[in-house]
Amino acid sequence: xxxxxxxxxxxxxxxxxxxxxxxxxxxxxxxxxxxxxxxxxxxxxxxxxxxxxxxxxxxxxxxxxxxxxxxxxxxxxxxxxxxxxxxxxxxxxxxxxxxxxxxxxxxxxxxxxxxxxxxxxxxxxxxxxxxxxxxxxxxxxxxxxxxxxxxxxxxxxxxxxxxxxxxxxxxxxxxxxxxxxxxxxxxxxxxxxxxxxxxxxxxxxxxxxxxxxxxxxxxxxxxxxxxxxxxxxxxxxxxxxxxxxxxxxxxxxxxxxxxxxxxxxxxxxxxxxxxxxxxxxxxxxxxxxxxxxxxxxxxxxxxxxxxxxxxxxxxxxxxxxxxxxxxxxxxxxxxxxxxxxxxxxxxxxxxxxxxxxxxxxxxxxxxxxxxxxxxxxxxxxxxxx
Amino acid sequence: xxxxxxxxxxxxxxxxxxxxxxxxxxxxxxxxxxxxxxxxxxxxxxxxxxxxxxxxxxxxxxxxxxxxxxxxxxxxxxxxxxxxxxxxxxxxxxxxxxxxxxxxxxxxxxxxxxxxxxxxxxxxxxxxxxxxxxxxxxxxxxxxxxxxxxxxxxxxxxxxxxxxxxxxxxxxxxxxxxxxxxxxxxxxxxxxxxxxxxxxxxxxxxxxxxxxxxxxxxxxxxxxxxxxxxxxxxxxxxxxxxxxxxxxxxxxxxxxxxxxxxxxxxxxxxxxxxxxxxxxxxxxxxxxxxxxxxxxxxxxxxxxxxxxxxxxxxxxxxxxxxxxxxxxxxxxxxxxxxxxxxxxxxxxxxxxx
Numbered sequence: 001x002x003x004x005x006x007x008x009x010x011x012x013x014x015x016x017x018x019x020x021x022x023x024x025x026x027x028x029x030x031x032x033x034x035x036x037x038x039x040x041x042x043x044x045x046x047x048x049x050x051x052x053x054x055x056x057x058x059x060x061x062x063x064x065x066x067x068x069x070x071x072x073x074x075x076x077x078x079x080x081x082x083x084x085x086x087x088x089x090x091x092x093x094x095x096x097x098x099x100x101x102x103x104x105x106x107x108x109x110x111x112x113x114x115x116x117x118x119x120x121x122x123x124x125x126x127x128x129x130x131x132x133x134x135x136x137x138x139x140x141x142x143x144x145x146x147x148x149x150x151x152x153x154x155x156x157x158x159x160x161x162x163x164x165x166x167x168x169x170x171x172x173x174x175x176x177x178x179x180x181x182x183x184x185x186x187x188x189x190x191x192x193x194x195x196x197x198x199x200x201x202x203x204x205x206x207x208x209x210x211x212x213x214x215x216x217x218x219x220x221x222x223x224x225x226x227x228x229x230x231x232x233x234x235x236x237x238x239x240x241x242x243x244x245x246x247x248x249x250x251x252x253x254x255x256x257x258x259x260x261x262x263x264x265x266x267x268x269x270x271x272x273x274x275x276x277x278x279x280x281x282x283x284x285x286x287x288x289x290x291x292x293x294x295x296x297x298x299x300x301x302x303x304x305x306x307x308x309x310x311x312x313x314x315x316x317x318x319x320x321x322x323x324x325x326x327x328x329x330x331x332x333x334x335x336x337x338x339x340x341x342x343x344x345x346x347x348x349x350x351x352x353x354x355x356x357x358x359x360x361x362x363x364x365x366x367x368x369x370x371x372x373x374x375x376x377x378x379x380x381x382x383x384x385x
Numbered sequence: 386x387x388x389x390x391x392x393x394x395x396x397x398x399x400x401x402x403x404x405x406x407x408x409x410x411x412x413x414x415x416x417x418x419x420x421x422x423x424x425x426x427x428x429x430x431x432x433x434x435x436x437x438x439x440x441x442x443x444x445x446x447x448x449x450x451x452x453x454x455x456x457x458x459x460x461x462x463x464x465x466x467x468x469x470x471x472x473x474x475x476x477x478x479x480x481x482x483x484x485x486x487x488x489x490x491x492x493x494x495x496x497x498x499x500x501x502x503x504x505x506x507x508x509x510x511x512x513x514x515x516x517x518x519x520x521x522x523x524x525x526x527x528x529x530x531x532x533x534x535x536x537x538x539x540x541x542x543x544x545x546x547x548x549x550x551x552x553x554x555x556x557x558x559x560x561x562x563x564x565x566x567x568x569x570x571x572x573x574x575x576x577x578x579x580x581x582x583x584x585x586x587x588x589x590x591x592x593x594x595x596x597x598x599x600x601x602x603x604x605x606x607x608x609x610x611x612x613x614x615x616x617x618x619x620x621x622x623x624x625x626x627x628x629x630x631x632x633x634x635x636x637x638x639x640x641x642x643x644x645x646x647x648x649x650x651x652x653x654x655x656x657x658x659x660x661x662x663x664x665x666x667x668x669x670x671x672x673x674x675x676x677x678x679x680x681x682x683x684x685x686x687x688x689x690x691x692x693x694x695x696x697x698x699x700x701x702x703x704x705x706x707x708x709x710x711x712x713x714x715x716x717x718x719x720x721x722x723x724x725x726x727x728x729x730x731x732x733x734x735x736x737x738x
Contacts, residue, residue: 133520
């Protein structure tokens with residue numbers, strides 16, 4: 001079995017198309033079983049150092065623990081919605097770990113695990129999906145833009161921030177996360193084109209998880225490779241195995257370094273798979289077969305690294321249980337805090353529309369405050385008005 | 386794991402407030418200044434005062450913009466401060482948003498009203514919401530300049546008035562000057578504003594003139610101006626319809642009517658106080674704008690006046706607006722635009738009520 005069985009199945013009956021697809025075989029370091037691929041990538045020795053690999057493994061396990069707990073929380077009604085990134089943990093971890101502190105991340109709604117790996121408090125990271133505010137963390141403190149919901153619209157922001165940093169002479173790179181569906185949007189095209197024209201220090205990481213809600217990639221594009229679009233913009237386009245965290249770190253590291261040193265933007269397509277439905281509100285059995293999911297479960301990014309680390313003597317049962325315990329503690333803390341009813345203040349709705357409220361907003365704020373006070377009084381009187 | 390906080394290394398040479406005229410060399414003798422020149426001067430003065438101010442858009446660099454509003458800026462300030470962009474309006478505004486996140490104060494040009502629409506999603510989904518989304522964490526000090534309106538003989542897509550689409554979006558200030566003085570000061574104020582401002586430039590008035598010495602100051606964003614005091618009715622106008630209202634008021638004198646002309650200049654925030662006070666004095670209100678009347682900005686004005694001045698009104702609030710049609714070709718546009726005659730008819734109806 002290979003990583004490309006699915007696209008191949010989609011091109012059945014069209015050998016020519018299948019052949020071109022194989023020509024753009026994604027870059028890998030490890031195969032599905034966690035063994036180094038013959039003729040695969042050759043990462044720098046630093047990346048393969050034991051402490052570095054264990055840090056990567058911890059990040060994968062953290063992303064998995066976060067995603068598993070968030071999925072449980074949404075099922076129990078403690079989140080408004082949760083788009084899971086299960087199966088994409090390698091992309092999530094690598095996106096956060098390839099950054100230097102001054103670099104900016106431009107995440108989507110499916111990248112909350114990446115926020116957690118970057119170090120953002122899980123309650124702050126999940127504020128949007130909990131429904132208590134839109135963005136719960138301080139973007140400037142964390143160098144992380146608010147999670148973007150309208151597809152690809154954050155890509156021009158990444159270009160603007162990268163251009164600004166370039167103009168200011170700062171060694172800052174903007175990493176923009178996107179999905180395969182977003183590559184059909186006009187803003188994706190405009191952002192890639194502008195980034196290349198400005199030679200902005202931006203990196204576009206497309207997590208090709210094969211589906212945009214229910215629509216498979218073959219209905220999204222007639223191109224055989226999303227990375228191939230880079231040619232049209234005059235920037236390098238790289239296809240990488242998105243479930244191979246070592247390959248991802250290698251490819252992202254090169255792209256970030258190129259951007260940081262004046263070499264301009266890069267488009268990276270990471271081939272991965274969305275194991276769970278689009279969100280908890282979606283029913284994936286309506287559009288894909290369980291056998292397909294099983295195929296990808298066997299390519300699990302966390303297991304893959306675990307096998308490699310075990311085989312190379314860097315991970316034993318004791319250490320693995322200790323790391324699992326860290327994840328369990330993290331999840332338990334998430335649960336303890338996110339099962340509490342969040343505090344919300346209606347005044348928040350008015351206070352940040354403008355730097356100073358307009359006269360009209362002051363009036364509306366006073367109206368809502370009066371209503372809230374009346375409601376509180378009613379409650380104090382046992383619900384009698 | 387933590388990310389250190391550091392400030393971007395953007396040089397700041399002045400506070401964000403507009404530089405008062407006192408800090409500028411002694412004013413010279415008044416000269417003839419066009420509205421277009423006043424805008425150009427406002428951009429240059431803002432760029433000189435604050436290195437965070439950058440100007441970009443289509444053809445704004447070497448060419449100086451199709452209306453020459455950015456003339457000379459690239460030569461004077463360099464191509465890092467005033468530059469041409471790819472022809473992609475969503476990218477222009479999206480890039481501005483990213484630059485503002487990093488601490489810059491972008492001023493972007495949309496070449497024509499109807500060519501700004503590709504940027505609409507960025508405006509509605511991000512520009513207007515970013516400060517609120519982040520509880521003040523990412524303010525958006527961005528100005529979008531949009532030449533708008535008709536009467537210049539432009540073919541399709543060159544004469545739209547799109548202010549209602551924008552004004553309907555919470556989180557954006559919307560202003561439009563009608564005088565040379567306001568063109569200068571409103572643009573300086575818009576650039577100094579901590580919030581996003583859509584700056585509608587009445588392109589038919591680009592070549593209108595005044596005798597003055599720049600810089601000048603007028604009122605702050607959010608305040609309307611009474612251009613002509615009167616007792617019998619209030620004509621409420623903005624941008625290109627302000628001169629129409631003033632001309633109407635002159636003609637109306639022949640009929641014995643003394644009309645007040647109010648120039649809104651700021652649609653958002655809306656100056657309820659000045660509008661209400663005026664209609665409370667006159668008892669009649671006529672709203673004039675070029676955009677289609679149906680669900681237009683005039684409907685908002687009429688509703689606000691009715692809510693606040695109902696018991697003082699002597700007549701229903703009337704609207705004289707563009708027709709509810711796609712903007713007509715140049716040979717027909719005079720039928721579409723609010724004319725002095727049409728406004729006078731409305732005055733007659735209001736006075737007869």
